[in-house]
Amino acid sequence: MISRVLAADLPQHVGGRVRLAGWLHRRRDLKSVSFLVLRDRSGLAQIVLREPVPALAEETVIAVTGTVAANAQAPGGAEVTGPEIEVLSAPVAPPPFDLYRPVVGGTLPTVLDHAPVALRHPRLRAPFEIAAAGVAGFRAALDGLGFVETSTPKIVASATESGANVFGIDYFGAPAFLAQSPQFFKQALVGVFERVYEVGPVFRAEPHDTARHLAQYTSLDAELGFVTDHRDVMAVLTVAVAGMHAAAAERAGAALDLLGLTLPPVPEEIPSIHFADAQELLARHTGEDPRGEPDLAPAHERWLGEWARREHGSEFLFVTGYPMVKRPFYTHPDPSAPEFSQSFDLLFRGMELVTGGRRLHRHEDYVAALAARGEDPAPYAGYLAAFAHGMPPHGGFALGLERWTARLTGAANVRQTTLFPRDLHRLTP
Amino acid sequence: MISRVLAADLPQHVGGRVRLAGWLHRRRDLKSVSFLVLRDRSGLAQIVLREPVPALAEETVIAVTGTVAANAQAPGGAEVTGPEIEVLSAPVAPPPFDLYRPVVGGTLPTVLDHAPVALRHPRLRAPFEIAAAGVAGFRAALDGLGFVETSTPKIVASATESGANVFGIDYFGAPAFLAQSPQFFKQALVGVFERVYEVGPVFRAEPHDTARHLAQYTSLDAELGFVTDHRDVMAVLTVAVAGMHAAAAERAGAALDLLGLTLPPVPEEIPSIHFADAQELLARHTGEDPRGEPDLAPAHERWLGEWARREHGSEFLFVTGYPMVKRPFYTHPDPSAPEFSQSFDLLFRGMELVTGGRRLHRHEDYVAALAARGEDPAPYAGYLAAFAHGMPPHGGFALGLERWTARLTGAANVRQTTLFPRDLHRLTP
Known part of the structure; x- marks a missing residue:
């Protein structure tokens, strides 16, 4: 198994094969392509899939192995293509509000009640x-x-x-x-x-x-x-x-x-x-x-x-x-x-x-x-x-x-x- | 008032005039000379007096202004001579055992009961x-x-x-x-x-x-x-x-x-x-x-x-x-x-x-x-x-x-x- 790379370091690996690990922050399915955004402690990384992907809920913990390609539209200017995705653990409940939206969607009591997530x-x-x-x-x-x-x-x-x-x-x-x-x-x-x-x-x-x-x-x-x-x-x-x-x-x-x-x-x-x-x-x-x-x-x-x-x-x-x-x-x-x-x-x-x-x-x-x-x-x-x-x-x-x-x-x-x-x-x- | 020098830095000031501050760790009165040892957070410093000194109890907090002289017998190879001594605060009770002896003179319960001193x-x-x-x-x-x-x-x-x-x-x-x-x-x-x-x-x-x-x-x-x-x-x-x-x-x-x-x-x-x-x-x-x-x-x-x-x-x-x-x-x-x-x-x-x-x-x-x-x-x-x-x-x-x-x-x-x-x-x- 190749060792893990952090999302923020992805641009240093363009052309190489890497392994990312983190949470499925966001997924967007278009007609012929899907985008996954992985979140780790360093930031976000975009993963591109051209084949159908299993239905993974947001906050699923995943490891992704794939090839790094330059893409000016992706966070940091690089993305992972041709990925293999391994599920490390699946959530059993959704977060109290969407974690991927830039603005926090929960009130303070909701945030405090559900602090771990x-x-x-x-x-x-x-x-x-x-x-x-x-x-x-x-x-x-x-x-x-x-x-x-x-x-x-x-x-x-x-x-x-x-x-x-x-x-x-x-x-x-x-x-x-x-x-x-x-x-x-x-x-x-x-x-x-x-x-x-x-x-x-x-x-x-x-x-x-x-x-x-x-x-x-x-x-x-x-x-x-x-x-x-x-x-x-x-x-x-x-x-x-x-x-x-x-x-x-x-x-x-x-x-x-x-x-x-x-x-x-x-x-x-x-x-x-x-x-x-x-x-x-x-x-x-x-x-x-x-x-x-x-x-x-x-x-x-x-x-x-x-x-x-x-x-x-x-x-x-x-x-x-x-x-x-x-x-x-x-x-x-x-x-x-x-x-x-x-x-x-x-x-x-x-x-x-x-x-x-x-x-x-x-x-x-x-x-x-x-x-x-x-x-x-x-x-x-x-x-x-x-x-x-x-x-x-x-x-x-x-x-x-x-x-x-x-x-x-x-x-x-x-x-x-x-x-x-x-x-x-x-x-x- | 000149600014304070730490005991450990005394050797850097040979020939100069300094101000030390700390606790009276030990005093020894010989016939024509007295030695005071001052303790601060950095270590010990020796002060030499050729005139009679007021009776100061150990642990009296003092500031000492004097001239630094080289002396191979003193801690760190330097001592303070011709001192003016100012009492900053006097103890109202002796420590439970002598603090200047190299070996600790109190049992563990004594140490714990009197921890601050x-x-x-x-x-x-x-x-x-x-x-x-x-x-x-x-x-x-x-x-x-x-x-x-x-x-x-x-x-x-x-x-x-x-x-x-x-x-x-x-x-x-x-x-x-x-x-x-x-x-x-x-x-x-x-x-x-x-x-x-x-x-x-x-x-x-x-x-x-x-x-x-x-x-x-x-x-x-x-x-x-x-x-x-x-x-x-x-x-x-x-x-x-x-x-x-x-x-x-x-x-x-x-x-x-x-x-x-x-x-x-x-x-x-x-x-x-x-x-x-x-x-x-x-x-x-x-x-x-x-x-x-x-x-x-x-x-x-x-x-x-x-x-x-x-x-x-x-x-x-x-x-x-x-x-x-x-x-x-x-x-x-x-x-x-x-x-x-x-x-x-x-x-x-x-x-x-x-x-x-x-x-x-x-x-x-x-x-x-x-x-x-x-x-x-x-x-x-x-x-x-x-x-x-x-x-x-x-x-x-x-x-x-x-x-x-x-x-x-x-x-x-x-x-x-x-x-x-x-x-x-x-x-x-």
Whole structure:
């Protein structure tokens, strides 16, 4: 048996005999000739038959051996003629919509209910190829900066992030929880490796049905020690996001082309605005006055995204210095204005993509911060213990992979960029 | 402020003025001179003081600015003289054992109880640097073979792998489970991407306390379509393991040196023996007769590991064709001897490191396999649905990262190569 050739490589074999293998994407029967289109992971290939062909349903898995001929009308400029066709496996049910049509014929619920077959549609598959490339770029960028990749527990004894929205689990008869983030572990590991990152699932028992929130998503988490302030963290994040975009362009070019996407450049220095200045801008230009509010409304984020594009030619914008009152207890205050924090959000196209900042690093500061919030320190004993042994000034960030992919591809719902989403109503497939 | 230099780069700055930052690893006070050893992520640096120094506890986080002088006795041949020392943060408790002693002074339970500080010991940290390098090599090898990285749900509706040992979870009031493997998802995604891998946590409610099993570990899972049989899977696995070893040598050389390790070569073709032939060998040479047994005992795996080293000069050995009766329902039988499977284990130093094989791919074969085992097909409806739409012959494997690291570093207990292990008795830190 000759070895398999991918559809995309067919033009390199004109005049030769090849073996293709893939799915019967489409068949068209004319009076004296039939065209089969085979789909494999590389793309499509056309097969021409001049004799009657057995009735094969679309999505039949086939291997085709034949001669490659040049044909300017065929995908890639070559096609297979005089084929022998071997059926490797036949479908027992049709897809919920035609996979060969350029436009996706199913609604989002149909796509999600039938994900194993629906995601075969090239337009539905493409975002995940972009996501895989992006995450590879994230790792490469951080590896280049001396970070160590880690794997930390997803089963934890207490819910430190935000008591609500946490999944309970029966852990050998004792109560435990699914980790809402690797926050504690990545901070503790700054003491070990200085610079760490983790790509892994995080879990939120989101009680609301929104287009942005899921019960599980992939968090790209990083944390680094020996920072001066949050700007050192922002500089690393900028390199990481630039790495994601560069890798997507380099490794997922075909997927981007299929979706008609051009990646926005990541500025070497992403423009940045302080929270208080952002509120001033909004008050001056929007007819609303958000001053005094502790956070930005989505509409304000959108306006700031537009402003960054207009004023700085950037799809990205850092907003820094969010009020302490809206940030978690481990957030480091701004020494020169302690009601504000040394934290940031990175907006991408006017929506929050990343949250990060500098953290407290002194044991006594943690004790004081919990006391100031009126929190019982007991559930935080394990958290505090990690800071008892000398921790450097540090900070980090977390980026949701599915959200990045959604923003990049223009998907309105993060479920379109999640392979098998989990939400309030969905636990299968 | 001048920018920070890492300890390992100190020799490049002889005669210059530098700023180091890290932990006070060790101090030694002689009559007229004191030596401080600073530890950062790159290694150790010696600082010499001729004037009295403040009493700093070990693990104090410091920044040191001074002049670099050559000194053949210092680590790397250079040291910092005339230093100014700034304390960035002071410990409030001592480590559970001295971190500066070359030999680890704590028992395993002490190390695990105090992981955030204990793992700072260079010998305890090193295995995780090797693991991070190994997983990078795994990904690079599979990326090079056209695989797509995926992220799949860890919360599932039913426990298909093995009903026992599964963690239950309260999913918005409905029962759900933590995924014991991405088996179903990676098979379904062969229909989408042909070749997929995932690096992620898997969960087993292991009721036994062993040195090899944990409640959570990191599974390196791969699956590929259009295979002829299990040997195509073994060929990909061989490339993946070779990639792991190459990356460990290239990216974690310092950690390997610290542990005094030389990586065993991965043969281009790993020797392979059929299960039945392995039993024959054991019967002929060990004084025991395991023929008729459906699996290999650990002692037999060890003997086969020795045999592979002696006969083939290989630390690795594939055992193929395990009896169907001991393999999961989705395993593909050997067409020429259907009581045996097209599956394999990869033994590394006489212990199972990887399990894999070819899977069933036809819908009707799944229906028949479940019926033959007397299984109710209802809980498998979602699983079967993925095979209703034309799936190619395929197979895959799963490798436990912590187990690989343990075998490689000679760790007797997989808890030594897990950052924060989870087991029957341990849910913290």
